[in-house]
Amino acid sequence: AIDEYKPLDATTNPSLILAAAQMPAYQELVDDAVAYGKKLGGSEEEQIKNACDKLFVLFGAEILKRIPGRVSTEVDARLSFDKEGMIQRARRLIDLYKEAGIGKDRILIKLSSTWEGIQAGKVLEAEYGIHCNMTLLFSFAQAVACAEAGVTLISPFVGRILDWYVANGDKKTYEPSEDPGVKSVTKIYNYYKKFGYKTIVMGASFRNTGEIKALTGCDYLTISPKLLAELSKEYVKLSPTLSVKEAQACELEKIHLDEKAFRWHHNEDQMAVEKLSDGIRKFAADAIKLERMLKVDVIS
Numbered sequence: 001a002i003d004e005y006k007p008l009d010a011t012t013n014p015s016l017i018l019a020a021a022q023m024p025a026y027q028e029l030v031d032d033a034v035a036y037g038k039k040l041g042g043s044e045e046e047q048i049k050n051a052c053d054k055l056f057v058l059f060g061a062e063i064l065k066r067i068p069g070r071v072s073t074e075v076d077a078r079l080s081f082d083k084e085g086m087i088q089r090a091r092r093l094i095d096l097y098k099e100a101g102i103g104k105d106r107i108l109i110k111l112s113s114t115w116e117g118i119q120a121g122k123v124l125e126a127e128y129g130i131h132c133n134m135t136l137l138f139s140f141a142q143a144v145a146c147a148e149a150g151v152t153l154i155s156p157f158v159g160r161i162l163d164w165y166v167a168n169g170d171k172k173t174y175e176p177s178e179d180p181g182v183k184s185v186t187k188i189y190n191y192y193k194k195f196g197y198k199t200i201v202m203g204a205s206f207r208n209t210g211e212i213k214a215l216t217g218c219d220y221l222t223i224s225p226k227l228l229a230e231l232s233k234e235y236v237k238l239s240p241t242l243s244v245k246e247a248q249a250c251e252l253e254k255i256h257l258d259e260k261a262f263r264w265h266h267n268e269d270q271m272a273v274e275k276l277s278d279g280i281r282k283f284a285a286d287a288i289k290l291e292r293m294l295k296v297d298v299i300s
Contacts, residue, residue, distance in 0.1 A: 036050065107131065175210075190247040
């Protein structure tokens with residue numbers, strides 16, 4: 001799909017890696033990762049963890065052969081509330097990429113947008129020059145905290161926000177401009193541009209092409225091959241719906257969030273609380289499935 005659509009950047013997550021690792025075409029990468037884990041030795045648990053990290057990096061390295069930009073590699077979601085654990089794991093991933101001859105300028109480390117994740121991102125950016133992509137971002141509070149932390153990029157989710165409103169409200173269909181996920185990313189984009197934050201806004205998790213077109217003008221968008229295929233069949237001229245000029249004219253007030261204020265504001269958004277915890281659980285579950293898969297190979 002990357003060869004076909006030629007994107008600038010690409011992103012991975014535990015669910016995508018799990019799916020790819022089960023495909024015969026990528027068995028060699030799995031075998032290499034397992035061999036690496038065994039070579040480093042240690043307990044069975046340590047071997048599996050090292051094999052997992054190596055597998056993520058092997059997939060990232062393969063992707064980087066096909067794109068001019070950066071690949072996003074995710075830190076284990078089970079560390080989502082462990083600031084120091086996330087920093088340590090991120091640095092380990094960067095070291096593995098370095099061993100593969102790939103510099104940190106081509107990597108974005110993906111971290112859950114919990115308070116701890118955002119603070120880990122702040123340290124990684126400021127102290128280690130490691131660029132971060134803050135994922136599982138659903139609330140305005142998360143976006144504000146990420147901007148204040150000075151991270152490289154955020155991935156505010158669109159489709160998962162829509163999913164929640166469809167499941168929990170009376171309204172089952174939305175026009176793209178009224179889509180709650182589109183409105184969320186629009187507000188974040190406008191806030192960042194109005195107040196001069198350098199953090200890149202990359203809309204993510206789309207359910208349909210209408211959402212994508214409604215965010216024309218956003219810094220970046222991360223789009224699945226399925227939706228790229230649909231877009232490639234359309235021949236329409238799109239005008240930006242988001243622009244720096246309009247953002248600077250919008251009526252938004254600048255706010256500052258310390259930990260207490262962040263937790264309160266985020267907690268006030270029921271959708272964001274539920275989708276963040278749900279996303280962490282799902283990524284963690286897929287990480288466990290991947291470990292079980294590798295465990296069979298490590299033991300054999």
